Amino acid sequence: MFNIHVHTAASLLAAVFWMTKAVAAPFAYITNQLDESVSIIDTAKNGVVHTVKIPGKPAGVALSADGKYAYISTPEANGFAVIDTQSRQVLKRVALGSSGALGIVADRIGKRLYIADWYQHLVLVLDGTDYSVIRTIKVGESPSGMVISPDNQWLYVANRLSNSVSQINLNTLSVWNTTKVGEHPFGLALDSKGERLYTANVESDDVTVLETQHFKNIATIKVKNLPYAGTLALHDTRLLITNQEDDSVSVIDTASLKEIAVIEVGDKPEGIATHPDDQHVYVANWFENTVSVIDVNTLKVVATIPTGNGSRAFGNFISLK
16 A cells, blocks of 8 residues: 655645634534444544534434534434534434434435435435425335435435445436446445446445446446445545555546555545545544544545544535535
């Protein structure tokens, strides 16, 4: 494993910004599954400023469009919890019957919340105000990662045990397309134009690249052992993928669709998300109980933040403000 060192004017400016940005920085919400808690990280200080206890083995994270709420899936409590991001208190715990809630995502207009039910092979559609279930949508086996298109028209769902991804039309709330990808897809990443979807395929050690217009596979990229989740940075020019068994993050150039670097992080990296500055990426290390911060310009780890026991942070866990 290696780090590539790139020293450019852009990276120097990014470093200056990183050191001098305002105190009111975005916050990262890191689920600690074994501690049954969420660590809240102030990204200006790169330190935990609060910890919220949440029973039910918290795993997935989503943030409301206005940044007021953090939604935390609780697979062993069969539902999710709602955190008020201002008070940093749990506002509500929602039970969903026998649901094995794992993946969770909020839409871009504050109208709906979507939860992947691992055991019943469903996506639950919830009202974004009272959290009542509006509809259930049958997808493939063991749905996990989900992402919503920038125009709020499509929901993409990774079906781990079906080796497929479902495309759901959010106007009709029905499956529009399903396509095969690699073995056991888990985390998804979608570019800012909604044109390319990337799947981290845990068992085939690769990433499938789909173009969303026709929902076709256009490339397969080999990475390291047990890729788990991904995120995009630097105006979608870099895709970063966590490799659980390699204790690393693969960096892929999205123009050439080739792995260009491998960055060593903590033990068993899982969740990964990009800071709104588009220059820094946060990685939750499950076995090390830390979060690694990567500068995407230099491809170096610039900070390591102690969190809680079993940090997963599966989903979009960094607020926009």
